[in-house]
Amino acid sequence: xxxxIHLQQQNLEEVGSLMPVPTYTRKDNKxxxxxxxxxxxxxxxxxxxLHQLSQLGQASAWNICGIGIREGDQKLHDIFKxxxxxxxxxxxxxxxxIEPQVIGSIVDFEMGFADxxxxxxxxxxxxxxxVSLTITEGGYNFNPTTGDFDFDNLDIQHELRHPNDPKTVxxxxxxxLKRRRExxxxxxxxxxxxxxxxxxxxxxxxxxxxxxxxxxRLADWIGKEVSFPNCMVDRxxxxxxxxxxxxxxxNYGVDDAWPVTCEPFIQWVIEDNFANGRPELEKVGVQFVxxxxxxxxxxxxLLNAGHSVLGLLGTIHGHxxxxxxxxxxxxxxxxxxxxxxxxxPVLGNIxxxxxxxxxxxLLKRFANPNxxxxxxxxxxxxxxxxxxxxxxxxxxxxxxxxxxxxxTLILAAWCYYSDKGIxxxxxxxxxxxxxxxxxxxxxxxxxxxxxxxxxxxxxxxNLINNExxxxxxxEEVQKIYEDANIKEYMKHMI
Ligand code: CS2
Numbered sequence: 289x290x291x292x293i294h295l296q297q298q299n300l301e302e303v304g305s306l307m308p309v310p311t312y313t314r315k316d317n318k319x320x321x322x323x324x325x326x327x328x329x330x331x332x333x334x335x336x337x338l339h340q341l342s343q344l345g346q347a348s349a350w351n352i353c354g355i356g357i358r359e360g361d362q363k364l365h366d367i368f369k370x371x372x373x374x375x376x377x378x379x380x381x382x383x384x385x386i387e388p389q390v391i392g393s394i395v396d397f398e399m400g401f402a403d404x405x406x407x408x409x410x411x412x413x414x415x416x417x418x419v420s421l422t423i424t425e426g427g428y429n430f431n432p433t434t435g436d437f438d439f440d441n442l443d444i445q446h447e448l449r450h451p452n453d454p455k456t457v458x459x460x461x462x463x464x465l466k467r468r469r470e471x472x473x474x475x476x477x478x479x480x481x482x483x484x485x486x487x488x489x490x491x492x493x494x495x496x497x498x499x500x501x502x503x504x505r506l507a508d509w510i511g512k513e514v515s516f517p518n519c520m521v522d523r524x525x526x527x528x529x530x531x532x533x534x535x536x537x538x539n540y541g542v543d544d545a546w547p548v549t550c551e552p553f554i555q556w557v558i559e560d561n562f563a564n565g566r567p568e569l570e571k572v573g574v575q576f577v578x579x580x581x582x583x584x585x586x587x588x589x590l591l592n593a594g595h596s597v598l599g600l601l602g603t604i605h606g607h608x609x610x611x612x613x614x615x616x617x618x619x620x621x622x623x624x625x626x627x628x629x630x631x632x633p634v635l636g637n638i639x640x641x642x643x644x645x646x647x648x649x650l651l652k653r654f655a656n657p658n659x660x661x662x663x664x665x666x667x668x669x670x671x672x673x674x675x676x677x678x679x680x681x682x683x684x685x686x687x688x689x690x691x692x693x694x695x696t697l698i699l700a701a702w703c704y705y706s707d708k709g710i711x712x713x714x715x716x717x718x719x720x721x722x723x724x725x726x727x728x729x730x731x732x733x734x735x736x737x738x739x740x741x742x743x744x745x746x747x748x749x750n751l752i753n754n755e756x757x758x759x760x761x762x763e764e765v766q767k768i769y770e771d772a773n774i775k776e777y778m779k780h781m782i
């Protein structure tokens with residue numbers, strides 16, 4: 289094998305003989321976008337759109353400066369420094385075809401963990417016009433029961449006392465906005481790209497609560513000057529596997545320490561509400577709409593909830609990936625029944641969208657055998673996901689008298705998963721969840737109190753008071769505890 293070419297700006301021409309590479313000049317471009325949370329999803333989605341726009345010569349003011357505010361971001365920062373912020377995106381088609389290309393839209397990367405100044409300085413720079421976020425569903429620091437900002441968080445308490453030493457995104461945003469105001473600069477748009485219904489509105493409410501507690505006049509200015517568009521984002525992006533790094537080196541001749549893989553499908557629907565200008569993303573297929581709410585709801589309640597359905601049931605059954613679940617007929621029928629009988633009825637009509645088509649395409653996307661999206665990625669941080677993706681569907685069906693049995697089994701499966709930490713073959717499950725120990729504590733009481741798990745009000749709200757739900761849940765959770773062969777039970781239900 290020829291030695292793979294190391295991915296770096298100075299080698300781009302050589303890499304360009306192997307796969308498409310950026311054709312635009314990266315170094316003179318302004319970083320109009322500062323992005324917090326440069327995970328695989330951001331690199332497969334927003335950065336890919338901006339890269340395409342740059343390829344058209346239309347984004348010279350809109351390159352991205354990546355931001356890491358957690359210690360864990362150091363690894364990517366160091367790799368990016370070495371690779372001039374270049375990375376490879378491998379689009380994996382269902383027929384086995386792989387489309388590799390080098391993405392160049394991220395041109396800089398700052399860490400704010402040990403020293404916050406580089407990040408505050410960059411956000412407060414006149415070139416910065418949008419600060420976008422992918423900080424995960426759990427990163428917004430709100431209390432799911434009250435919907436209010438959680439002032440009990442120790443990092444939040446620290447940054448309220450020490451505004452110059454921010455720890456969370458709220459501290460960084462207010463520090464930067466304060467500086468812009470003092471310097472007579474216009475504010476920026478803050479664009480949440482996480483899977484939360486009304487993500488922009490929710491972020492606005494949280495940031496204003498935080499800013500209010502810090503400096504009421506600043507909060508007032510933020511309320512007037514900053515815009516928070518809601519948006520719906522979509523592209524399935526599994527965790528990068530070592531095999532991807534090896535394939536890239538062996539089959540494509542490129543040495544990249546952290547490439548990203550994703551599916552061909554991509555979608556971004558945004559409300560056109562940008563306080564300080566925006567790139568012309570409509571030129572590369574982004575949809576700008578007056579109201580994104582129906583699109584968000586559709587995506588979260590069908591795709592993300594559908595993922596959780598397969599993820600939790602698949603984990604207990606022993607399927608390692610989403611596509612493995614989709615090779616199992618019982619799982620496919622169960623998923624479709626959940627989507628048709630429980631998720632769809634509460635969506636209402638979505639103008640311009642045929643929900644049957646959307647679901648058919650969704651099932652094909654899940655079945656893509658090359659994506660190999662692990663069930664462990666899907667189940668990670670379920671405590672932040674299920675209250676947004678699945679529990680509202682149960683609550684709404686309880687109000688209308690609709691079916692709840694398929695979704696309720698997922699909560700029972702989640703309880704079993706949190707309690708036992710093993711699949712039906714006794715194999716250990718790796719549980720990644722900020723709430724894993726409290727989930728475990730509640731779940732392990734199920735034997736003596738079948739509803740113990742559901743009593744966690746911050747996750748399940750008032751479900752515990754609904755008799756139709758508690759009766760069904762008790763039945764289902766007892767069945768799983770009697771026999772973890774969950775597939776048999778699923779077969780009876782469909
Ligand atoms: C997944 C999402 O995290 C999850 O559970 O459902 O990451 C999903 O793959 C993306 O939202 C797709 O757009």
